[in-house]
Amino acid sequence: MPTTKHKSAALKSGTIKVDYLARVEGEGALWVKIRKNKVVDAKFKIFEPPRFFEAFLRGRDYREAPDITARICGICPVAYQMSASQAMEQILGLEIPEPLRRLRRLLYCGEWIQSHALHVYMLHAPDFLGYESVLHMAKDFRPLVEEALQLKKTGNALMELLGGRAIHPINVTVGGFYKIPPVSAFRALGDSLKWARDAAVRMVQVVSDFPFPQLERDYEFVALHHPDEYAILDGRLISNRGLDIAAGDYEKHFEEQHAAHSNALQSVLKARGAYHVGPLARFNLNYEQLSPLCREVAESVRFTPPCCNPFQSIIVRSLETLYACDEALRIIDELEMPDAPRVSAAPRAGTGYGCTEAPRGICWHKYTLDETGHIQLAKIVPPTSQNQKTIEDDLFDFVSCHIDMPKEQLTWACEQAVRNYDPCISCATHFLRLDIDRE
Amino acid sequence: MKTSTQPKPKIAVWKFASCDGCQLSLLDCEDEILALAGSVEIAYFPEASRAFVKGPYDLSLVEGSITTPHDAERIHKVRRSSRVLITIGACATAGGIQALRNFSDVNDYIPMVYASPEYITTLKKSTPINEHVYVDYELRGCPISKHQLLEVLNAYLNGRKPNIVPRSVCMECKAGGNPCLMVAEGIPCLGPVTQAGCGAICPSYHRGCFGCFGPKETPNTASLSDWFSRLGLSKPAILQQFRGYNGYAEPFRKESEILEYESE
Numbered sequence: 001m002p003t004t005k006h007k008s009a010a011l012k013s014g015t016i017k018v019d020y021l022a023r024v025e026g027e028g029a030l031w032v033k034i035r036k037n038k039v040v041d042a043k044f045k046i047f048e049p050p051r052f053f054e055a056f057l058r059g060r061d062y063r064e065a066p067d068i069t070a071r072i073c074g075i076c077p078v079a080y081q082m083s084a085s086q087a088m089e090q091i092l093g094l095e096i097p098e099p100l101r102r103l104r105r106l107l108y109c110g111e112w113i114q115s116h117a118l119h120v121y122m123l124h125a126p127d128f129l130g131y132e133s134v135l136h137m138a139k140d141f142r143p144l145v146e147e148a149l150q151l152k153k154t155g156n157a158l159m160e161l162l163g164g165r166a167i168h169p170i171n172v173t174v175g176g177f178y179k180i181p182p183v184s185a186f187r188a189l190g191d192s193l194k195w196a197r198d199a200a201v202r203m204v205q206v207v208s209d210f211p212f213p214q215l216e217r218d219y220e221f222v223a224l225h226h227p228d229e230y231a232i233l234d235g236r237l238i239s240n241r242g243l244d245i246a247a248g249d250y251e252k253h254f255e256e257q258h259a260a261h262s263n264a265l266q267s268v269l270k271a272r273g274a275y276h277v278g279p280l281a282r283f284n285l286n287y288e289q290l291s292p293l294c295r296e297v298a299e300s301v302r303f304t305p306p307c308c309n310p311f312q313s314i315i316v317r318s319l320e321t322l323y324a325c326d327e328a329l330r331i332i333d334e335l336e337m338p339d340a341p342r343v344s345a346a347p348r349a350g351t352g353y354g355c356t357e358a359p360r361g362i363c364w365h366k367y368t369l370d371e372t373g374h375i376q377l378a379k380i381v382p383p384t385s386q387n388q389k390t391i392e393d394d395l396f397d398f399v400s401c402h403i404d405m406p407k408e409q410l411t412w413a414c415e416q417a418v419r420n421y422d423p424c425i426s427c428a429t430h431f432l433r434l435d436i437d438r439e
Numbered sequence: 440m441k442t443s444t445q446p447k448p449k450i451a452v453w454k455f456a457s458c459d460g461c462q463l464s465l466l467d468c469e470d471e472i473l474a475l476a477g478s479v480e481i482a483y484f485p486e487a488s489r490a491f492v493k494g495p496y497d498l499s500l501v502e503g504s505i506t507t508p509h510d511a512e513r514i515h516k517v518r519r520s521s522r523v524l525i526t527i528g529a530c531a532t533a534g535g536i537q538a539l540r541n542f543s544d545v546n547d548y549i550p551m552v553y554a555s556p557e558y559i560t561t562l563k564k565s566t567p568i569n570e571h572v573y574v575d576y577e578l579r580g581c582p583i584s585k586h587q588l589l590e591v592l593n594a595y596l597n598g599r600k601p602n603i604v605p606r607s608v609c610m611e612c613k614a615g616g617n618p619c620l621m622v623a624e625g626i627p628c629l630g631p632v633t634q635a636g637c638g639a640i641c642p643s644y645h646r647g648c649f650g651c652f653g654p655k656e657t658p659n660t661a662s663l664s665d666w667f668s669r670l671g672l673s674k675p676a677i678l679q680q681f682r683g684y685n686g687y688a689e690p691f692r693k694e695s696e697i698l699e700y701e702s703e
Contacts, residue, residue, distance in 0.1 A: 022489035025459045049456040049506045050561055055548035056539035061679065067649070071536045071684070074460020074582060122466065122487065133488030135476045142473075149469040156467060164640045166467060167460040167582040168651075171644045178646040341645075415489065424459075 010404045012037050016411050023123040023133070023415075025075050025424040030414055032399050039403070042395035044388060044418060057378040062088045062347060062369050063174055069365070069380065070168050073424055075118070078111040078163070079358030080380075081172040082233060083365040086354030088174040090248075091369050092345040099338035100176045101233065106331045107162045107169070108232050108356070112324040113155025113196065114166065115359035116279075116317040119422045120207060121148030124314050127416040128210040144206065147199050151321070154189075154196040158328060161185055176342030186332045193329050200322035201297055207318050208301040212311045213413060215398050219308060219390065220272055221281035224357050230282070230289040230323060232357045238285060241272065247355035250364055250381075267386040274389040277361025278421060279316040280307060291326045294319055310394055310420040317359075317422070347373025358383050360422050384423045391421055448497035448596055451483035453517050455503025455510050456537055456565060460582040461528035462486050462502050467585050475589075479596065494520030498595055501574075504530040504537060504565045511562065511571060518572040523595055526568045527588065529581035529684050533653055536581075538565040538687035542695075565687070576601065581651040581684040584636050605656040607631055608648050611639035620647055625670050629680060632658035632690070653685035660694035674702040 016032040027048040033041040053072055057065065065084040070077035082104060089096065096104075121144070122134040131137040138145040156166040161181055163169025171177050222243065226235035238244050245253055257268045269275050284305045287295070298304055303315050349371040355364045361383030368377040398417050402410060452462050466472065466487060475481075482492035499521035505511050518524055529535050540548055541564045568574055578591050587603055594601040608630035612619065620626040620642050628647035630639070634655040641648045654660075660681065667677045678698040681691045 020485055022485040022491075023487060025463075025486065027454060049510060051456055051506070051537040051565075052540055052545070052548045053537075056536075056543070061676075064679075068536060071458050071460075071581070074458040074463050077460070118463075118466065132490035133484075135473075135481060135488065136490065138473055138476070145473070149472065152467075153469040156469075164644050165582075165637070167463060170641050170646060170649075173646075177644075178641075179644045412489075 009406060011407050011410070014407075016399065016407065016414055018411060018415055021415060021418060023126070023419060024422075025073070028418075028423065030395065030418055032395055032414060034399070034403070037403060039396050039400045042392050042399065044391045044395065044423075046388075054378045054380060057367075057375050060375050062091070062367070062373045062375060065367065065375065065378070066172050066174065067168070067170075072380070072382065074167050075115055075424055076111060076358045076360065076363070077168050078108055078159070078172070079356055079363040080365075081169065082108060082356045083354035083363045083380075084367070085172060085174050086234070086356065087352040087365045087367045088354075088369075090352030090354070091350040091367065092174070092347065094175055094343055094345050096176065097338055097343065099336045100342070102331050102336070103162060103177065103180065103338070104172075105233055106328055107159060107172070109324040109328040109331070110155045110158030110162065110166075112232070112359050113321055113328075114152050114159065115155070115422075116321040116324070117148055117152035117155060117203075119359075120203060120314055120317045120321070121145065121151075123422070124317075124416075124419050125207065125210075127412070127419060128207075128314070147202070151196050151199045151203070154192050154325075157189060157192065161189065173342055175344045176338070176340075178341060180338060180341050183335060183337060186335055190329065190332060193325055193332070197293075197322060197325040197329065200318065200325050203318040204297050204301060204315065204322060207314050208303055210314065212309060213398070213416070214401065215310060215394065215417070216308045217310065217394065217397060219276040219281075220269065220274070221284050222269075222275045222277050222362065222386075223281040223285045224355065224362060225286060226289075230286050230291075230327070234356070237355065237362070239269075239275065240285065243269070247364065248353040250353070250355065251366075254381075254386075256381075256385075266389040267381060268389060274393055275386065276390045277383050277386045278313070279320055279359075279361075280310065280313045281361065282357065283307065283316040283319070290319070290323050291330075293326055294323045297322060310417065313420050313422075347371070351377075360384060360424055361386060382424070384421070387421045387423065391418055391423065394420070447478065447480045449480045449482040449492065449494075450592075451494065451496040451499045451517075451521065452481075452486070453483075453499060453501045453503075454486070455501065455514070455531070455568075456506040457503030457528065457530040457535065459486065459502070461531075461580070462500070464527075464583050464585040464588055465500075468589060471589060475592070496521050498523045498525065498592070501526045501531050501568055502528055504534045504567060505571055506537065506562055506565045507560055508562060509560070514568060514571045523575045524568075524572065525576045525578060525591060525595065526574050527578045527580075528583050529579065529651065529653060530565075531568045532577040532579055532688070533685045534565040534567050534687035536684050536686075539682065540565060541687055542682065567687070578603075579634055579652040580636055584638070587636055603636070606635050607655045607658075608633045608635050608637070608639050608642070608652070611635045611637075612642050615639055615643060617642045620645070621666070621670070627667050627670055627672060627680065629663070632660050632663050649680070650683055650685055650691065653688045654690040658690050660690055661697075664694060664698065674698050678702065
């Protein structure tokens with residue numbers, strides 16, 4: 001809860017402190033220190049307890065990795081399942097036939113729809129409209145909130161069909177799926193997806209009219225790039241400053257740095273420091289690959305790249321929701337049933353990498369297996385730990401530019417600035433930890 | 440039914456070590472959440488709202504397991520401010536997947552994951568909430584079923600017992616008309632010892648149950664281990680079947696410890 005000593009006064013010296021950041025997944029806090037009308041420190045703290053996934057994965061069978069790592073995050077389990085499966089398939093030398101790959105993309109579209117709808121309308125929009133929560137917002141915007149819930153439900157329905165259930169789906173395995181539902185079941189989702197696509201167009205129109213706080217930053221955006229499609233499942237890692245690498249080369253270019261000012265492990269580019277992953281990065285790097293409808297809607301609200309205001313990420317999430325509906329409809333329209341639900345091969349020793357676009361940005365996995373297929377080493381880099389340093393830099397600049405804002409208003413705006421990244425602290429925390437500074 | 444003159448019951452949602460998936464189940468009740476929010480006061484739910492209303496609360500939902508000294512204190516505060524305390528999900532009811540550390544030395548784990556072990560404050564074990572405070576009701580699942588969640592809320596808010604039967608997943612397979620994967624195809628399945636509630640999703644998708652809802656009432660784990668070895672599974676492989684998302688729940692824990700002892 002915001003601490004408010006001087007409700008209306010601006011803060012010349014002191015701290016802005018939010019001890020338990022609401023409307024994010026997990027337990028985090030923010031802390032900005034001001035001295036003589038200048039920001040001297042900004043921290044985005046994570047106090048979620050560690051869960052040690054990389055440690056207890058050791059010794060487990062390779063086929064268990066997709067299900068176990070899904071438990072890192074209940075909001076984006078498919079991202080973990082896909083990145084883990086990919087890494088294992090690389091070790092086993094498995095090629096995924098195109099029809100199976102498309103079904104994976106379809107499942108991922110379901111996750112994008114539900115996760116983005118949740119964040120845009122239920123976690124982030126209340127900030128722009130001045131409500132404590134979506135339930136408070138529902139009193140004045142009932143039809144909008146009902147539409148948001150139905151949109152989210154459509155994403156969940158897609159995950160339930162192909163994944164078995166929406167949270168921690170059970171149908172994903174290394175090499176494909178356990179069972180492919182019948183064609184008729186996919187077709188049956190067509191009408192609700194068409195409705196969802198229209199609802200997503202309205203969502204773009206609604207959020208693009210929100211009042212956006214001023215903040216433009218010169219980010220290095222990092223995202224997957226695929227030659228033929230808006231990258232979700234695979235591609236090369238690229239940036240707007242010349243990065244262009246295979247996912248397996250990630251560790252050559254990125255590292256977890258121990259930042260002295262924050263006592264946190266934060267991912268940085270070895271050459272250039274903080275970077276930005278997620279919807280805004282994808283939008284700026286891969287805009288031309290969005291569907292024609294999606295680009296048409298973006299242009300109709302005069303929102304095209306470049307965009308460097310992190311508060312406008314809510315528009316990008318809405319556009320990506322629209323894209324995911326559009327893409328899901330395309331995949332279902334051109335549906336080609338795979339010959340078998342999965343491909344398989346005998347386990348062998350080796351190291352493999354997986355990287356996919358979680359709703360919040362790239363989710364990178366690396367595993368080493370022994371010759372019996374048991375995990376010897378696991379390393380997972382979730383999106384939020386990659387954005388953590390950028391979030392702190394945003395807070396620093398944002399408060400510096402708005403230092404005259406009354407404290408209560410500034411505190412809320414800082415929370416909103418953190419929520420720009422839809423931070424998933426449950427994800428980040430399986431290897432991140434920040435001690436709370438109790439000065 | 441409460442009349443409009445009575446205050447609405449106050450509900451709180453608390454998080455400990457977890458993935459957030461079980462509390463997400465509440466937001467996943469897309470058709471019911473607005474009606475629910477109309478008939479109760481959602482007083483504390485940080486994942487969804489920045490408005491925090493002070494306790495005491497009529498009903499608390501607790502997600503996650505206890506893994507730090509701070510959380511071991513905090514759960515007592517939650518208990519003191521709650522008239523009814525209901526734990527939701529495998530982390531809260533059995534310690535969760537992170538309870539796999541309980542079978543190793545956590546001090547070996549820390550340097551595997553963290554560059555600066557000195558910043559890590561953690562307990563040796565990840566433990567369920569009922570090892571710390573009295574729990575009024577435990578709702579199982581990894582994740583929980585949103586339908587069961589609504590049933591439990593409905594029951595407690597109306598002063599009745601939840602209608603949730605601790606029978607096995609096998610019963611759901613029979614009710615759903617699934618042929619038995621283990622009998623017909625020799626696919627290992629934890630269904631006979633696992634509590635129902637998911638709707639037997641895995642067998643419906645041609646996959647053996649992996650125990651998300653934890654042990655059913657009086658499970659015969661020794662017999663199932665025996666059947667698994669007849670299917671050709673090694674003792675270490677059977678051990679890992681039991682040592683999963685509910686591996687620290689007593690019947691599963693005991694079975695895996697026996698298997699561990701026998702493999703040595």
